[in-house]
Amino acid sequence: xxxxxxxxxxxxxxxxxxxxxxxxxxxxxxxxxxxxxxxxxxxxxxxxxxxxxxxxxxxxxxxxxxxxxxxxxxxxxxxxxxxxxxxxxxxxxxxxxxxxxxxxxxxxxxxxxx
Amino acid sequence: xxxxxxxxxxxxxxxxxxxxxxxxxxxxxxxxxxxxxxxxxxxxxxxxxxxxxxxxxxxxxxxxxxxxxxxxxxxxxxxxxxxxxxxxxxxxxxxxxxxxxxxxxxxxxxxx
Numbered sequence: 230x231x232x233x234x235x236x237x238x239x240x241x242x243x244x245x246x247x248x249x250x251x252x253x254x255x256x257x258x259x260x261x262x263x264x265x266x267x268x269x270x271x272x273x274x275x276x277x278x279x280x281x282x283x284x285x286x287x288x289x290x291x292x293x294x295x296x297x298x299x300x301x302x303x304x305x306x307x308x309x310x311x312x313x314x315x316x317x318x319x320x321x322x323x324x325x326x327x328x329x330x331x332x333x334x335x336x337x338x339x340x341x342x343x
Numbered sequence: 344x345x346x347x348x349x350x351x352x353x354x355x356x357x358x359x360x361x362x363x364x365x366x367x368x369x370x371x372x373x374x375x376x377x378x379x380x381x382x383x384x385x386x387x388x389x390x391x392x393x394x395x396x397x398x399x400x401x402x403x404x405x406x407x408x409x410x411x412x413x414x415x416x417x418x419x420x421x422x423x424x425x426x427x428x429x430x431x432x433x434x435x436x437x438x439x440x441x442x443x444x445x446x447x448x449x450x451x452x453x454x455x
Contacts, residue, residue: 233385262442271431271447272386285442320385322443329374329393329435332443334385 231255235321235335242311242342250306250338254323261304262332263296264320272320278304311342347375347432347446355452362419364449366432367412373435375408377417380429380448389417389430422453 234253242248254261259280264272274288278298289295293311298304308315318339322332350365366375374393378386392399392408392415399406405418419426431448 264445272445274442274444277442288442318384322386324443329391331376331388331391332378332386332433334387336385 233321233323233333233335235319235338237338238336239339240341242340244313244342245310247307247309248311248340250308250319250321250340252304252306252321252323252335254302254304254321255333256302258323258325258333259301260324260326260330260332261298262322262324263304263306264322265290265317266320266337267317275306275319308340311340313342316340316342347434347444349430349432349446349449351449352447353450353452355454356422358422358424358453358455360422360453362422362426362451362453364417364430364451366415366417366446368415368432368434368446369413372410375406375415376433376443377404377406377415378431378433378445380431386431419451422451424453424455427451427453 236251261278263275266272276296277285293309296306318337320337322334324330324332347366347368356362376391377389379389380386390401390406392406403420408415429448429450431445433443433445
């Protein structure tokens with residue numbers, strides 16, 4: 230596609246439910262990032278995929294969070310047993326390489342846990 | 344963990360004035376990038392400066408990098424109301440395969 234696509238745009242879920250957030254990166258981009266942004270705050274790094282290397286999961290806040298990237302393309306961020314503090318905008322970005330290249334962002338998924 | 348810290352957190356200026364935002368970081372880097380975010384959604388890349396560069400220009404943007412002080416500044420000249428947004432610096436680490444880490448951002452408000 231022309232840009233990074235994220236779905237859904239908005240998601241409201243009940244506390245305790247599992248949610249899946251999807252990211253479709255720009256074709257050919259080997260690097261894919263997930264970030265979380267709470268209202269008025271900066272971007273909190275969650276996880277980073279680079280090609281076939283093992284992902285950098287150092288930013289995941291708890292074992293309720295996991296992410297996969299299938300076939301080096303689409304990625305899914307899964308949050309199990311959601312909590313109210315998980316409410317935030319989840320942003321995905323992709324780039325041609327590592328942190329030394331421009332990252333292109335999707336419009337994010339706004340997650341609200343009620 | 345956050346690598347960069349922007350300063351100030353918020354800045355309000357009049358159209359036509361210059362806006363300067365600063366970013367400090369903690370570890371050695373290969374490069375530093377600046378991004379802009381409108382309305383809390385996707386970020387847009389503005390400029391990238393490499394660790395062996397000291398200054399870079401792009402249109403009304405001027406970025407400086409001082410690796411000895413681990414700091415960078417973004418100058419927007421002749422600001423416009425449309426420049427109202429949040430601005431973030433982002434760094435990589437000086438190791439292979441590490442991610443792009445963002446600071447907390449500066450919120451710029453330009454009034455006409």
